[in-house]
Amino acid sequence: MRFFNRITLQTPESVELEFTLAGIGNRALALLIDYIALGLTLTVFWVAWGIFTVVIIDAFGNARNLGLWLFAIALFLNFTIYMGYFVFFEVLWQGQTPGKRYSKIRVIRDDGRRVGIQQATLRALLRPFDDTLFIGAFLIMLTPKEKRLGDMAAGTVVVQEEYLVATTNFTISEKTQELAKELPQIANLSLLLPDDFATVREYLQRRQEMTTKAKNELSLHLARQIRNIIDLKDLPEGLTPDVFLEAVYIAYQQQTSS
Template sequence: MHIFNYVKFRTPESVELEFTLAGIGNRAWALIIDYQILALTLVVFFIAWTIVSVQLVGFWKDIFGSASLLWLIAIAFITWFVIYVGYFVFFETLWQGQTPGKRLAKIRVVRDDGRPIGLQQATLRALLRPFDEFLFMGAFLIMFGRREKRLGDLVAGTIVIQAQTFTASATLIISEQARSLYEHLLQIADLSPLLPDDFAVIREYLQRRGAMALKARTALALQLTQQVKAIIDLEKLPDNFAPDLFLEAVYLAYQQRE
């Protein structure tokens, strides 16, 4: 088990991104929070189900006969399992790989290629969670696996990484010239074909360019500019739109559009 374990993704735009794997500690902390929320939800369900069952005891007997108690237990168990699985599926799908616990622990589930997970991946992870928790099998797989995957991750093709928060800090510097030109870009180009993943790549470049060698930074900025121009069908740029300036203007224009 590594103290710090990293994973690298290469985007379709050939941009290499590096993230830190979540680790057993962060994942355990997130699970404790999620289970507290789940426990409260299941207690409320149990109380409500008991009240309804007592009030409708005659109705249940008419439907299920002498086996009404067994049927009520079976229905309660199935509903409990649906709540248990549905909690993780709902939040991980809606919040792009995060549950309330994961959000507080600042970790996130993504696919093996770095893309956000969907309903299929979230469902597979949730359905296999009971197997992972049996005899702490998932914990052993996380601790001793190179990419810290439990069984659900192996089947769903996902990994858990530390979530990065993007803020308007000193690492993302937008020039004043770009601030004055992004409005012009909105007038001459349609940014609607740009997907959130495309915007994420631009944002990642703008944040990391300061640590790049000049030659690599120039080549990557030019490559990204050409790809973005092709996506938004912009054949020619004004003379004052250098690649970095263009990407900064796209960043501001995209945010304005959102």
């Protein structure tokens, strides 16, 4: 097995992003933490359900099959909590569960985008199969992209959380500097993921190699996309997409390095 494998993903905008795969160690640690949290949650549920069952049986008497129905409902709720834990956190926390957040790893799609409810649900549905006889662990160790069954079905990959900081290779205008200082107050830069930042960085580094038409179309598309991500509604008039993207690049670097 190779450690710290790198993987290159291509976004729909044809921008290549490079990540470090999470590795079996980080993923095992994350899963252990998640299962401890999930185990505590399920323990509380079963204790509460046991009390509820006693109360119901006392109230309605030992009705025929009542205990079996209550047990069946409990099993269904147990499965829902198990599934919901992973789906809820991976969607809400953009590819992270409490265990993944502690281990600084994240689930992303094969095109570098954040996971949605479909991907998270598929991964959760196949998790029991991956856990059976450690099938998932063996697949992570033996496959080039370190994918378990859930990742293969959902089209996802687990990578290390990397805050990519690089020196600027473009001239920083006064407009860019002013907007970079203003952005943390008018936008939520914490919503910007490392892969979003990497996409902006790749564009800024390679824009000189693009044709004018391709550059204009891609810069406008990226600017709109980033504005939606960081929940930014208003921008000063006359601001070009390039200046906005440069300001995001600088503001994000300053925030993650502070």
